[in-house]
Amino acid sequence: xxxxxxxxxxxxxxxxxxxxxxxxxxxxxxxxxxxxxxxxxxxxxxxxxxxxxxxxxxxxxxxxxxxxxxxxxxxxxxxxxxxxxxxxxxxxxxxxxxxxxxxxxxxxxxxxxxxxxxxxxxxxxxxxxxxxxxxxxxxxxxxxxxxxxxxxxxxxxxxxxxxxxxxxxxxxxxxxxxxxxxxxxxxxxxxxxxxxxxxxxxxxxxxxxxxxxxxxxxxxxxxxxxxxxxxxxxxxxxxxxxxxxxxxxxxxxxxxxxxxxxxxxxxxxxxxxxxxxxxxxxxxxxxxxxxxxxxxxxxxxxxxxxxxxxx
Amino acid sequence: xxxxxxxxxxxxxxxxxxxxxxxxxxxxxxxxxxxxxxxxxxxxxxxxxxxxxxxxxxxxxxxxxxxxxxxxxxxxxxxxxxxxxxxxxxxxxxxxxxxxxxxxxxxxxxxxxxxxxxxxxxxxxxxxxxxxxxxxxxxxxxxxxxxxxxxxxxxxxxxxxxxxxxxxxxxxxxxxxxxxxxxxxxxxxxxxxxxxxxxxxxxxxxxxxxxxxxxxxxxxxxxxxxxxxxxxxxxxxxxxxxxxxxxxxxxxxxxxxxxxxxxxxxxxxxxxxxxxxxxxxxxxxxxxxxxxxxxxxxxxxxxxxxxxxxxxxxxxxxxxxxxxxxxxxxxxxxxxxxxxxxxxxxxxxxxxxxxxxxxxxxxxxxxxxxxxxxxxxxxxxxxxxxxxxxxxxxxxxxxxxxxxxxxxxxxxxxxxxxx
Numbered sequence: 114x115x116x117x118x119x120x121x122x123x124x125x126x127x128x129x130x131x132x133x134x135x136x137x138x139x140x141x142x143x144x145x146x147x148x149x150x151x152x153x154x155x156x157x158x159x160x161x162x163x164x165x166x167x168x169x170x171x172x173x174x175x176x177x178x179x180x181x182x183x184x185x186x187x188x189x190x191x192x193x194x195x196x197x198x199x200x201x202x203x204x205x206x207x208x209x210x211x212x213x214x215x216x217x218x219x220x221x222x223x224x225x226x227x228x229x230x231x232x233x234x235x236x237x238x239x240x241x242x243x244x245x246x247x248x249x250x251x252x253x254x255x256x257x258x259x260x261x262x263x264x265x266x267x268x269x270x271x272x273x274x275x276x277x278x279x280x281x282x283x284x285x286x287x288x289x290x291x292x293x294x295x296x297x298x299x300x301x302x303x304x305x306x307x308x309x310x311x312x313x314x315x316x317x318x319x320x321x322x323x324x325x326x327x328x329x330x331x332x333x334x335x336x337x338x339x340x341x342x343x344x345x346x347x348x349x350x351x352x353x354x355x356x357x358x359x360x361x362x363x364x365x366x367x368x369x370x371x372x373x374x375x376x377x378x379x380x381x382x383x384x385x386x387x388x389x390x391x392x393x394x395x396x397x398x399x400x401x402x403x404x405x406x407x408x409x410x411x412x413x414x415x416x417x418x419x420x421x422x423x424x
Numbered sequence: 425x426x427x428x429x430x431x432x433x434x435x436x437x438x439x440x441x442x443x444x445x446x447x448x449x450x451x452x453x454x455x456x457x458x459x460x461x462x463x464x465x466x467x468x469x470x471x472x473x474x475x476x477x478x479x480x481x482x483x484x485x486x487x488x489x490x491x492x493x494x495x496x497x498x499x500x501x502x503x504x505x506x507x508x509x510x511x512x513x514x515x516x517x518x519x520x521x522x523x524x525x526x527x528x529x530x531x532x533x534x535x536x537x538x539x540x541x542x543x544x545x546x547x548x549x550x551x552x553x554x555x556x557x558x559x560x561x562x563x564x565x566x567x568x569x570x571x572x573x574x575x576x577x578x579x580x581x582x583x584x585x586x587x588x589x590x591x592x593x594x595x596x597x598x599x600x601x602x603x604x605x606x607x608x609x610x611x612x613x614x615x616x617x618x619x620x621x622x623x624x625x626x627x628x629x630x631x632x633x634x635x636x637x638x639x640x641x642x643x644x645x646x647x648x649x650x651x652x653x654x655x656x657x658x659x660x661x662x663x664x665x666x667x668x669x670x671x672x673x674x675x676x677x678x679x680x681x682x683x684x685x686x687x688x689x690x691x692x693x694x695x696x697x698x699x700x701x702x703x704x705x706x707x708x709x710x711x712x713x714x715x716x717x718x719x720x721x722x723x724x725x726x727x728x729x730x731x732x733x734x735x736x737x738x739x740x741x742x743x744x745x746x747x748x749x750x751x752x753x754x755x756x757x758x759x760x761x762x763x764x765x766x767x768x769x770x771x772x773x774x775x776x777x778x779x780x781x782x783x784x785x786x787x788x789x790x791x792x793x794x795x796x797x798x799x800x801x802x803x804x805x806x807x808x809x810x811x812x813x814x815x816x817x818x819x820x821x822x823x824x825x826x827x828x829x830x831x832x833x834x835x836x837x838x839x840x841x842x843x
Contacts, residue, residue, distance in 0.1 A: 201734060224618055224737065225618065225620070225689030225737075228688055229689060229734075308611040309612040312613045
């Protein structure tokens with residue numbers, strides 16, 4: 114059962130919802146490894162990818178997920194176009210709505226913009242990242258990767274390290290991992306931790322060594338280079354020294370700990386290059402693979418609800 | 425002579441309510457009496473001095489599509505606001521005597537409620553050069569404000585010093601501008617969950633501390649337009665204890681709503697300063713009860729649908745409030761604040777601050793009155809507002825307190841028989 118019209122965030126999902134998505138994604142992960150990857154779940158449906166913020170990886174992943182399931186997929190790169198001509202978000206949404214899409218995949222630089230858009234259209238909306246708010250499919254693909262590697266998605270110690278304050282990936286993961294009853298730790302300098310984070314059901318560490326001790330999963334976040342301009346960190350090299358993941362720091366985590374990163378990586382800023390490539394600990398490539406499967410599952414489930422409502 | 429009888433008279437000056445009535449002779453109150461008498465039967469409803477609302481934004485000049493003097497005046501009359509003290513943050517700003525005269529003329533010809541205009545403190549509200557404070561005072565400006573923080577302490581100090589020489593009232597917007605730049609929420613768990621840029625109430629405290637230090641140095645008369653957080657209150661209390669000519673206001677929205685009301689990015693709750701925590705709200709109500717907060721206003725800020733139907737960060741800030749100020753204030757009344765106490769903040773104190781003769785329930789005072797039922801319940805429907813813009817955070821809210829009649833200078837401008 115997955116009784117949602119849209120996928121706007123992890124916030125609205127129950128434990129059972131999350132498990133439903135992951136179970137179906139598991140099937141699609143198997144399908145994606147076969148020679149004939151074609152599914153039928155979205156046949157006849159139109160999927161529009163609206164990216165108001167530049168993205169290569171997420172957009173490609175959604176596009177492939179839709180195509181594998183038989184949807185007609187259209188990509189709209191809106192990072193520069195009509196928004197600059199003064200058209201409001203709602204006007205753009207209404208214009209597209211008139212073309213009768215079934216699935217709208219939206220990324221937007223403002224928090225809450227996808228919720229606003231979802232309230233104005235008739236189709237199912239998937240949030241592909243809104244501002245600093247949520248990035249639900251990223252959290253779901255991370256969850257699937259963890260479940261496959263660890264055999265479970267609960268009672269794990271998960272350390273999320275880096276720029277928590279500006280990361281929608283961290284928000285969604287904190288909610289999902291908390292809901293699945295894991296111990297979630299966030300690690301970063303105070304300038305990169307959001308206000309009130311200690312009341313968000315996580316343990317807060319400024320010392321990376323202490324935060325990594327005994328972790329099952331180490332999730333690194335991308336550090337935006339712009340953060341130095343705002344005087345949030347003094348320099349890349351000091352950041353790497355204190356918060357970059359290298360083999361020495363990783364040795365403090367459990368011996369079988371896995372290393373994750375939502376990409377794109379800054380090698381030598383938040384993560385050691387060789388470590389990122391070490392297939393014994395790094396699951397970064399598997400995250401990308403699971404991304405397609407999770408997006409297929411999410412769109413399949415929303416399409417089932419669309420069809421059930423239409424019937 | 426008109427006699428309003430059988431009312432519950434709210435006397436903010438005397439700090440009491442009593443059964444009685446008033447007689448109106450022309451534009452003034454001829455007599456306030458206790459006990460029964462013949463006349464228009466007010467059926468025991470409350471009769472108080474009309475509200476004097478400091479900080480009303482009318483869209484003239486420049487944004488008449490959002491609010492005109494006609495629609496703002498109608499909203500004011502319906503809300504029991506008998507004097508609108510207008511903000512100068514129009515397009516262009518009210519920074520020259522000629523523009524101020526336009527406001528006065530439009531107010532007289534289009535608004536049933538009185539209009540007292542404020543003028544900008546600096547030219548074009550840019551925070552660089554001071555306006556012609558003397559000429560503007562001669563033209564009728566009652567106070568000087570940029571309706572935003574003057575970023576440069578040097579410019580602000582000079583404005584305060586010059587204003588002090590003329591006895592002009594300067595209204596500051598206490599906010600450290602660099603800290604609060606780009607913020608649309610109060611920092612904390614809730615803003616973090618929504619992923620919205622946020623500012624700590626410390627920015628308000630720093631802004632107020634700076635302003636108060638400059639006031640102490642210059643001897644100017646200073647009013648803080650809006651105090652919204654507990655963090656700023658101790659500085660205010662210290663300044664008052666030290667005998668500085670300092671007063672402070674609060675918006676009815678910050679007294680009755682908190683950050684959680686933003687809910688799912690509801691832009692009608694986007695205000696400047698942003699809504700605060702519940703702890704801040706209760707501290708503010710307490711400060712009002714103690715008299716630390718002197719003035720309560722609506723900070724009426726009309727915004728059209730286009731500017732509100734945007735992602736939260738991009739949406740315009742502000743809410744209309746002329747028609748909801750009284751019912752929202754009744755929420756505070758029903759939570760324990762007396763009517764005379766509320767009317768000090770809504771009418772008497774702002775009148776005194778501006779040197780206006782209004783706000784008193786006494787013979788010889790202007791017959792600016794509001795008749796209301798503090799208990800009448802209703803559900804607010806924003807479509808029914810008289811303001812041209814309908815951006816109220818109280819839409820669909822259950823409220824108590826209905827205005828039944830409004831008089832300005834003895835003339836009934838709202839309610840049965842309004843001229």
